[in-house]
Amino acid sequence: MYAILLFLLLTSNCFADVFVVYNPTTKEVDSLSSIDDAVVPQGFDKKVIKGNVEDYYSQADAKDFKFNDNKLTLNAKKITDRALAKEDRENKKSADRRSAIDKLKTLGLKDAEIDALLGR
Amino acid sequence: MLRIILALLMLTGIANAEWDANIPLTGDNLTDFPTDNQENLDRLELVLREYPKGITISYSSASTLVASTGGVVCSDSGGTTKKFRGNTSTTNITFSDIDTGAEASSTTYYVYATCDAVATTASFKVSTSSSAPSGITSYKRIGSFINDSSSNITASSITNDSQWIGHTFGTASSKSVNSAYQATTDGIVYGYNYCDNTGTLTIYSDANASPSTTIGIAACSSSTTSLYIPYSYPVKKGNYYKVSSSGTNVYGSSVNFMPMGS
Numbered sequence: 488m489y490a491i492l493l494f495l496l497l498t499s500n501c502f503a504d505v506f507v508v509y510n511p512t513t514k515e516v517d518s519l520s521s522i523d524d525a526v527v528p529q530g531f532d533k534k535v536i537k538g539n540v541e542d543y544y545s546q547a548d549a550k551d552f553k554f555n556d557n558k559l560t561l562n563a564k565k566i567t568d569r570a571l572a573k574e575d576r577e578n579k580k581s582a583d584r585r586s587a588i589d590k591l592k593t594l595g596l597k598d599a600e601i602d603a604l605l606g607r
Numbered sequence: 608m609l610r611i612i613l614a615l616l617m618l619t620g621i622a623n624a625e626w627d628a629n630i631p632l633t634g635d636n637l638t639d640f641p642t643d644n645q646e647n648l649d650r651l652e653l654v655l656r657e658y659p660k661g662i663t664i665s666y667s668s669a670s671t672l673v674a675s676t677g678g679v680v681c682s683d684s685g686g687t688t689k690k691f692r693g694n695t696s697t698t699n700i701t702f703s704d705i706d707t708g709a710e711a712s713s714t715t716y717y718v719y720a721t722c723d724a725v726a727t728t729a730s731f732k733v734s735t736s737s738s739a740p741s742g743i744t745s746y747k748r749i750g751s752f753i754n755d756s757s758s759n760i761t762a763s764s765i766t767n768d769s770q771w772i773g774h775t776f777g778t779a780s781s782k783s784v785n786s787a788y789q790a791t792t793d794g795i796v797y798g799y800n801y802c803d804n805t806g807t808l809t810i811y812s813d814a815n816a817s818p819s820t821t822i823g824i825a826a827c828s829s830s831t832t833s834l835y836i837p838y839s840y841p842v843k844k845g846n847y848y849k850v851s852s853s854g855t856n857v858y859g860s861s862v863n864f865m866p867m868g869s
Contacts, residue, residue, distance in 0.1 A: 508786070518786035522763060523755050526787035526816045526847065541781060548859070549783035573858050580832075 505538045509554040516559065519549040624650045624727050626680075626689040653693035653727055654678035662694055662729065663767045664718050664750045669759035672700040672718065672752065679729050681722030681745040690722035690745050692729035700731045706740040712758040713789070713816075715845035719746045753791050753845060763866060764791035766844065779865040784808070784857075787817060787849040790842045791866065796850065797839035798861035802827040806856030810840050812848040822848075827856065 508518040508525050511532045518525040521540040527533050536557055543552065543559060551566050552559045584605065591601050630643045655678070662677035675697055681690045700718060702710040717737050720729040722745040729747075734740040737748070753764035763777070782788055782796075790796075790812075800808040806827045813820040825838035842848045842864070850862045 518783045518788075520782060520788065521780045522761065522791065523757065523759075524761075524788045524791055525783075526789065527756070544781035544861075550785070569858075572855070576855070577832075 503537070503539050505536050505540045505543070505559075507534045507536060507554050507559065508532070509534070514553045514555050515562070516549050516552040516554050519543055519552070519559075624653050624691045624722075626650050626691055628689075650691045654680060654691045661769045662720055662749055663770060664700065664752070664765060666760065666762040666765055667699065670701055672760065672765070674698040674700055674718075674720070674729075674731055674749075679720040679722075679747050679749065681720060681729065681747045683745050684739060688745065692720065692722055692727060694728045698731060700733060702733060704731050704733050706732045706734040706736075706742060708735075710754065710758060711735070712754060713756045714754050715751060715764075716754055717748055717751045719743065719748050721746045751844070753789070761791045764844070766792060775867075777866040779863045782850070782862040782864055784850050784852050784860050784862055787847050788864065789816075789847050790844055790864065793844045794842055794864055794866040795839055796842050796848050796862065796864050797837070798850065798863050800825040800827070800836040800838065800852075800857060801833070801859040802836065802857045803832040803834060804829055804856040805854050806858070807853045808836075808838065808857065808860055809851050809853065810838060810848065811851065812840070812842050812846050814846055816847055818847045818849050833858070 503521065506518075506520045506523050506525060507516060508520075508527050508531050509516045510530065512530075517528065517531055519540050523533075523535075525533070534554070534557065536559070538559075543549070547561060547566060551562050553562050587605065588601055591604065596604070627643070627647055630647050631640050632643060635643055660675070660677045662679045663675045664672045665675065667673045674694065676694050678691070678693045681692065682688065714735060716733050716735060717740075719732045719734060719740045721732050721740065721743045722729055723743055724730055732740040732743055732746070737751075740746055748768055750765065750767040752766070753761045755761050777792070777794075779797075796810060796812070798808075800806065802808075804827060808825040809821055810823040810825070811818040811820055812822045822842075823838055823840040825836040827834050827836060848864075850860070852860060
């Protein structure tokens with residue numbers, strides 16, 4: 488009896504609904520929700536699958552998933568591309584800062600003055 | 608003959624269960640006064656026996672609500688006539704009780720107890736009007752719900768007007784950036800913007816499925832790097848909300864909706 492109750496307790500989330508709004512052509516997900524409250528954009532479809540929506544959001548945003556054969560899978564390329572783009576922007580920003588510091592030094596500014604100007 | 612007429616008037620008065628604020632009447636004599644007074648007491652009894660519980664609505668199925676037992680005081684639009692009703696058994700409410708027109712999807716409906724019929728119990732109407740059901744003289748709004756895009760009653764959207772005070776927050780759930788949602792209850796949309804430079808989240812909410820009214824902004828400034836900017840804004844039940852990101856400097860963000868529960 489206790490084993491059954493424990494099983495039901497552990498698996499109760501599996502019986503919740505996840506409302507998936509996705510593009511049927513690209514399979515890219517637009518929205519995940521635990522209730523039927525999402526607006527379905529034109530050209531998109533809505534499907535209901537079993538699961539806990541918070542399990543997906545704990546991994547990534549809804550738009551980082553693909554919906555194939557009634558299953559949600561992470562779009563690893565999209566996540567990697569975004570991380571690389573962020574890294575590129577941060578590297579460029581650091582390079583611009585170093586360049587600015589060098590130029591300011593040639594103008595005769597001291598380190599403290601450059602820090603005051605650019606911020607640390 | 609006079610007694611028969613008087614008896615008929617008394618019965619009609621009780622059956623109508625209409626409170627008469629003018630009792631005792633100026634023309635009452637020692638015989639009329641206790642009779643008139645008793646009529647009002649009988650009407651009052653209908654409500655008092657059910658109090659402190661008013662009639663409330665709850666979910667039964669995708670197409671049916673249940674009105675509980677309880678008391679209700681209906682009124683006309685001018686508030687001049689009060690009618691008391693005491694329901695001692697539950698009543699199913701469906702879209703056959705709609706006041707006018709046909710059932711519509713993605714619509715907020717209001718539930719009214721109605722007291723036009725000569726009875727000691729209230730009937731019910733479903734209406735898109737938040738102020739008065741069409742074709743009804745004596746009524747009391749008792750709650751509301753959302754009929755979703757599939758024309759199913761959304762259980763979590765059911766609100767009882769009389770139980771608003773004392774409501775607590777329900778369970779928050781995650782939503783997606785750049786997608787629109789309809790609030791099934793009053794609630795708070797909240798989250799954070801993980802951004803730098805001009806990375807901006809704009810929070811929109813209004814009655815349109817593609818909301819365009821800005822209710823808030825969570826933005827980084829040009830000199831900031833990888834900051835978390837929190838936001839939280841109230842959203843009205845039935846309205847749509849959307850959190851949109853702009854620029855390439857939003858690296859990650861969260862959207863959550865915390866409903867008002869019961």
